[in-house]
Structure formats: C-alpha cells, structure tokens
Amino acid sequence: MTTEQKEDIIVKARGVTKVYTMGAEKIHALRGIDLDVRRGEYLSILGPSGSGKSTFFNMVGGLDRPTEGNVEVDGCCLRELNQKQLAWVRCHKMGYIFQSFNLIMTMTALENVALPRIFAGESPSEARDAAADILKTVGLGHRLTHLPSQVSGGQQQRIAIARALVNKPSIVLADEPTGNLDLHTGEEIINLLGELKSKLGITIITATHDMKMLSASDTVVWIKDGRADRVARKGEFEIAIGTIDGKTLA
Amino acid sequence: MQQQQQTIPEQQHVSWAVTLNVSWAGIKRRFFRSLITMSGVVLAIAFLTYMQVMNKIVQALVEARDPVLDAILQAAGVEIHEESSNDSIVLLIILSLLACFVGIVNSMLMSVTERIKEIGTLKCLGALDGFIVRSYFIESSVQGVAGTCLGCILGLIVSIVVAFSSYKGHVATHFPWGGIFNALLVSLLIGTLLSVSAAILPAYMAAKKQPVDAMRVEE
Ligand SMILES: Nc1ncnc2c1ncn2[C@@H]1O[C@H](COP(=O)(O)OP(=O)(O)O)[C@@H](O)[C@H]1O
Ligand SMILES: [Mg+2]
Numbered sequence: 001m002t003t004e005q006k007e008d009i010i011v012k013a014r015g016v017t018k019v020y021t022m023g024a025e026k027i028h029a030l031r032g033i034d035l036d037v038r039r040g041e042y043l044s045i046l047g048p049s050g051s052g053k054s055t056f057f058n059m060v061g062g063l064d065r066p067t068e069g070n071v072e073v074d075g076c077c078l079r080e081l082n083q084k085q086l087a088w089v090r091c092h093k094m095g096y097i098f099q100s101f102n103l104i105m106t107m108t109a110l111e112n113v114a115l116p117r118i119f120a121g122e123s124p125s126e127a128r129d130a131a132a133d134i135l136k137t138v139g140l141g142h143r144l145t146h147l148p149s150q151v152s153g154g155q156q157q158r159i160a161i162a163r164a165l166v167n168k169p170s171i172v173l174a175d176e177p178t179g180n181l182d183l184h185t186g187e188e189i190i191n192l193l194g195e196l197k198s199k200l201g202i203t204i205i206t207a208t209h210d211m212k213m214l215s216a217s218d219t220v221v222w223i224k225d226g227r228a229d230r231v232a233r234k235g236e237f238e239i240a241i242g243t244i245d246g247k248t249l250a
Numbered sequence: 251m252q253q254q255q256q257t258i259p260e261q262q263h264v265s266w267a268v269t270l271n272v273s274w275a276g277i278k279r280r281f282f283r284s285l286i287t288m289s290g291v292v293l294a295i296a297f298l299t300y301m302q303v304m305n306k307i308v309q310a311l312v313e314a315r316d317p318v319l320d321a322i323l324q325a326a327g328v329e330i331h332e333e334s335s336n337d338s339i340v341l342l343i344i345l346s347l348l349a350c351f352v353g354i355v356n357s358m359l360m361s362v363t364e365r366i367k368e369i370g371t372l373k374c375l376g377a378l379d380g381f382i383v384r385s386y387f388i389e390s391s392v393q394g395v396a397g398t399c400l401g402c403i404l405g406l407i408v409s410i411v412v413a414f415s416s417y418k419g420h421v422a423t424h425f426p427w428g429g430i431f432n433a434l435l436v437s438l439l440i441g442t443l444l445s446v447s448a449a450i451l452p453a454y455m456a457a458k459k460q461p462v463d464a465m466r467v468e469e
Binding site for chain 2: 054057058061063064076081082083084085087088089090091092094096098102103104105106107108111115116118119120121123124147163167175
C-alpha cells in the first residue's frame, strides 16, 4: 500500500479549472486548484467574495463538472460517473448546507429532513423516524412539525444541518453557512458543526469570507483569484490571521 | 500505483406511491394558490359542461313532442324540426379549451421558474430527473382533476338554473339523466387530459434544471 492511502485523503483535487463563458467573455473562476482533504477534518476555505469558493464547492460536491482537472472523492473519480451515479453520490456520500438554507418551504422540518432517506430508497415512515432522531440531535426535537417559515433563521439552518447529516454522509459541504445569520447565531452553528464532526466522524468542508467563523477548523485554505493561495493547519492559522487581521481570534 | 476505482451504484427511482406521498405536502399547502392557477380550467370546463348540459336538456324537451313545449321552445328561438347548426358553438368550446391549455402551460412554466432553487435542492439531496417529472405530473394532475370537478359542478348548476328559469317544471318532467351523466363524463375526461398533457412540457423543463442552480443565492 502506498503512503498516500495511509494518510487517508478523502477529497483529492488536482488542477481543477473552471472557465465560465458568458457570450464572448471568459471568466476564469478557478485557475488550477490542488487540494487534499483528510478524512475527519474540518476544513475552511477562506476568501473574498468572487474568489471562486462556491465554484470549487460545486466541483467537490459533484454538482458541476470542472473545465479541466479532476476531483476524487473517497477514491472515486467524479468525472467518470454518469448522472445516476452522481445522484447516488450526492444522496449517500455528501451533505450540503447552503447560505440561504434551501429548505423546501411547503414541507415541515420532519418532511425536509426525511427527503434524503426517501431518495435513498427508504419508506416515508421509516425515513421520518430517522429524521426525528437527527432533529433531536441538533436540538430541534420540539419543532418537528413546524414549517421553515415558522422558525428562526438559526433553527432553519439547524434543520438544514439535520437534512445534510441524515444519510450519514462522509463529507458535509457548507457554503457560507453563516452568511444569512447574525454573529451569535453564526457562531452557534459553527460550534454545532464542529461538535457533530467529532461525534459522527464526518469530514466538513466549509467556505466563508468571515475570519470569525474559523474557530472549529482543523485546516484553513486561503483562496485568491481562483488559486489556493495558502494552507494552514490548526495552531498555525491563528498566528497567520493575527498577522493579517491585526488581531487574534477570541 | 493507481487506487482501484470503486464501482458506484446508480441511484434508484422512487416509486409513484412514494412520490405521491412526498408531493402531497406541497399540493396540500399550496392548495389555494393552485385554485387560482386552475381558475382557467374551472371556467373552461364550466363552459363546456354548460353547453353540453343545455344541449341535452333542450334536446329532451324537443323529443317530448309536446305542443305546449314546442311553443315555448319556438319562442326561445330553438329550431325544433331541423338539426340546428352549432358549428360556432363547437368553435367557441375549442377556443376556450385552447385558451385553458395555454393558461395551464404558462402557469406551470412560471411555477418551474419560481421553484428552480427547490428543484436544484432536491437534486442535491439525491432526486433523479424522474422524481421531478413525476412530482410535477402528480401535482398538475391533482390540480387539474380538482379544477375539472369544480368546473363540472359549476357548469351543471348554472345550466340547470338557466334551464329551469326558461322552461320551468318541464325540465324536471323530461330531465335527461343519462345524457347529462354522459356530458359530465366527457367534461371530466377532457379537463383531465387537458391539464395532464399541459403539464408534460413544464415537468420536463423542471427536470432539466441543474443542482448548481440551488447554490445561487438570489434575494
Ligand atoms: N454560473 C456562472 N456564470 C458565470 N460566471 C460565474 C458563475 N458562477 C460564478 N461565476 C463567476 O466566477 C467567479 C467566482 O464566483 P464564486 O465561485 O461564486 O465566488 P465566491 O463563492 O467565492 O464568492 C466570480 O467572478 C463569479 O462572477
Ligand atoms: Mg459563494
């Protein structure tokens, strides 16, 4: 066995490039990203708006295909999968969390969270039992039959986290999960993600432009103009941020 | 050495029954909005039903061959002895059905545009194109059938009221039960076919939406 396998890399991105063509204009959103994500780590991608974080997410999450380069997830090359296999990967291996929560507004918390299990082939009643359990885990056991519009933003994001976790994915992708929340609620969500990571042994990849949201991270990657500018492990980035931001993290 | 490529299984389809179970939440909670969407169907089918039922009632009165009735019918302008030409009425019905068809296609397309994010999200959670098509299909069928039933009832009530006010109790004596039953059946069939077929194009367009669309933040 090679040393690479021993290190247990769950996401391996190599030379990932994305060019959007808008009429005659070509937008180079990603200019060749190489990145390894270790199993079980909490990796934050930090970069200003428009730096290509969401674009990179879409590639890792199997939501879009790179113009060039490869993404391997759990030893499986996303490029080689057909639509139905990609749907399987999205359903079983990935959990997505969005900035704007993306809950189905006509469905209750329970119905929202049950969806991934139903798509995985479980019966609706079994799926709802599992959904109730995971909603209790994120502290929403008392909001099962509420519609998203009947709970707060922070609670909506908790429902979304429960939905992302209900199929026991290996990777959770969270694109600016605190972008629509106030600072305090945002920190609660980040701490919840950090706790769940340790408890369930999942890998979390999250994007943010807010350095206050790095507290739970094991690794931070700076993205600039579609390139991975710098990588820092836990213990390194507090110092790094201190020098950039002029102040240390609380 | 190259790591061995795992074989990833293909995502399996969700059955019709489960799709209905999942779609039901949306159908139920969007019911009043759907009623507005379906108002075109209700009116077109009410018109179709009214025309048919009136026709059956008058026909029954004519066939009664009652001199008193004939006089009333003649006064109302009904041709008793000839096959009355109703080409223009048929044209009117076809036009109203066409308008209704275009109306459903249009409102379903709007609902697809409104729900791009929702469709993208469902695909992120593992939904296949087939699930999106089926759930749109179920939703529009349920709405179409509900709208058609309402239209039938409305058309029937109006035609009976109009018939009674023109021909009084004679309508009751010569009430064409069988004919009206057939007319309702025809309306129900046409309304359902119409709304289901109008939903096919929007459903396929909905399924084509990509999961990346869910990521885009619009507010
Ligand atoms: N669908 C798209 N079509 C065209 N350009 C896009 C599209 N999505 C993103 N871009 C462009 O790619 C760049 C990176 O965008 P994005 O990945 O959304 O950045 P971030 O998430 O870091 O804010 C931006 O310049 C953006 O305008
Ligand atoms: Mg973004």
